[in-house]
Amino acid sequence: MNKSKPTCKDVMTHICDNLGEGLDSPKCITIKAHLEKCENCQHYFKSVESMIEFYKKYNVTITEDQHNGLMKCLGLKE
Amino acid sequence: MNELKLIKQAQHGDKKALAELVKLYEQTVYNFSYKICRNKERAENTMQETFLSMVKNIKQFSGKSKLSTWLYRVVSNHCLMLARSEGKHEFSSFEDVEATIDEKEIADWKVTPDRVTENNELKKILDKAIEKLPPEYRIVFTLRDIEGLSTEETAKMVKLSVPAVKSRLHRARAFLRNELNKVFKYEQK
Numbered sequence: 001m002n003k004s005k006p007t008c009k010d011v012m013t014h015i016c017d018n019l020g021e022g023l024d025s026p027k028c029i030t031i032k033a034h035l036e037k038c039e040n041c042q043h044y045f046k047s048v049e050s051m052i053e054f055y056k057k058y059n060v061t062i063t064e065d066q067h068n069g070l071m072k073c074l075g076l077k078e
Numbered sequence: 079m080n081e082l083k084l085i086k087q088a089q090h091g092d093k094k095a096l097a098e099l100v101k102l103y104e105q106t107v108y109n110f111s112y113k114i115c116r117n118k119e120r121a122e123n124t125m126q127e128t129f130l131s132m133v134k135n136i137k138q139f140s141g142k143s144k145l146s147t148w149l150y151r152v153v154s155n156h157c158l159m160l161a162r163s164e165g166k167h168e169f170s171s172f173e174d175v176e177a178t179i180d181e182k183e184i185a186d187w188k189v190t191p192d193r194v195t196e197n198n199e200l201k202k203i204l205d206k207a208i209e210k211l212p213p214e215y216r217i218v219f220t221l222r223d224i225e226g227l228s229t230e231e232t233a234k235m236v237k238l239s240v241p242a243v244k245s246r247l248h249r250a251r252a253f254l255r256n257e258l259n260k261v262f263k264y265e266q267k
Contacts, residue, residue, distance in 0.1 A: 016251045017244065043186045044255075047262075051255045052223045053191035055113070058204055062108045066122055070104060073126050074133055076097040 006034050011041045015048055081145060088136050096136065099145070100129055107149055113220045114157040116209050124160070128152045150225070151235050154217050161213040185263035207257035211250055218243055219250035 006014070014031050035041050071077045081102070087095035107128050112121035131152050139148065194200050208216060214236075221232045222243070233243045 012252075013248075016248045016255075019251065040184045043184050047184075047187050047259060048251055048255050050187055050191055051251070051258050054194055054200075054204055054258070055208070055220075055254075056224050057191050057194045058113075058201060059109050059195075060112045060118070060121070062105050062125075066108070066125075067101075067104060069122075070100065070126055070129060071097065074096075074100065074129055076093060076100060076133075 006030055008034075008038060008041055008044075011035060011038070012044050015041075015045050019045075019048055019052075082141065085136070085139060085141065085145065089139070096133060099132070099136075103146065103149055104129070106146065107153060110150060110220070110225065111153050111157070113224060114153065114213065114217055115160070116205050116216075120157075120160065124153055124156045127156050147231070147235065150221065154221075154236060157217065158213055185259065187259070187262040188264075189262050203258065203261050207254055210257065211253060215246050215250040215253075218246040219254070222247050223251070 011031055011034050014028070018028070035045060068077070081099075084095045084099050084102075088099055104125065108121060108125045111124040111128070112118065115121045115124055128149055132149065139145070189200070194204070208219075211219070217236060218232060218238075221227045221235060222229060227235070229240055229243050229247075232238075233240045236243070238246070
């Protein structure tokens with residue numbers, strides 16, 4: 001990567017590598033500068049964050065039958 | 079009663095304490111199992127195997143790590159074993175990191191994560207995308223990004239080096255974003 005002028009692809013690779021960490025470190029200054037000006041990369045950054053949020057919010061709940069089946073299988077039936 | 083006290087009592091054969099520990103962690107274990115297996119039947123089977131292992135080995139639990147960490151490890155190993163026995167996945171497509179980022183396909187997504195809880199179509203899209211990820215990548219992504227473990231904790235749990243975890247995480251993120259982008263760039267708000 002050319003540190004003085006990263007390309008969009010450099011920035012996108014960096015986002016997937018460092019999302020949520022290290023964006024304040026000195027070596028990330030050029031990446032941040034690019035990100036602030038480039039709408040394309042902002043969309044990319046936002047979409048990676050959203051992708052993670054989608055999976056975070058997708059949860060399943062154990063049913064009463066599953067709970068009872070588990071306790072029975074473990075010999076811990078109440 | 080606190081967790082350590084319950085563990086001590088369970089280690090001395092107290093079935094009520096064991097049942098309390100199961101109740102304390104069954105939701106977490108089932109949810110995590112589902113996130114890795116992406117199938118309710120397999121997740122239930124994995125949850126049962128995990129707690130059977132806990133019941134069998136509780137006396138050996140030293141308390142050096144959290145019980146939840148120990149349970150995550152059992153779930154991860156069980157899911158990997160299941161996946162390997164089925165031998166479904168090919169890994170070659172994940173080797174080329176650069177190929178997973180397409181600069182021309184950047185769109186502002188019109189769909190937002192708050193719609194996921196009630197939207198079954200959306201759930202199917204998310205399931206379909208993550209099922210394409212090899213389980214080794216899915217586990218790293220889930221532990222690190224969804225469950226919020228640090229890179230070091232994830233590395234320890236899956237017995238990989240920190241750079242190997244970072245590499246898998248990078249590929250998983252780029253791949254999943256691209257898969258969802260194929261659908262979400264056309265979705266309406």
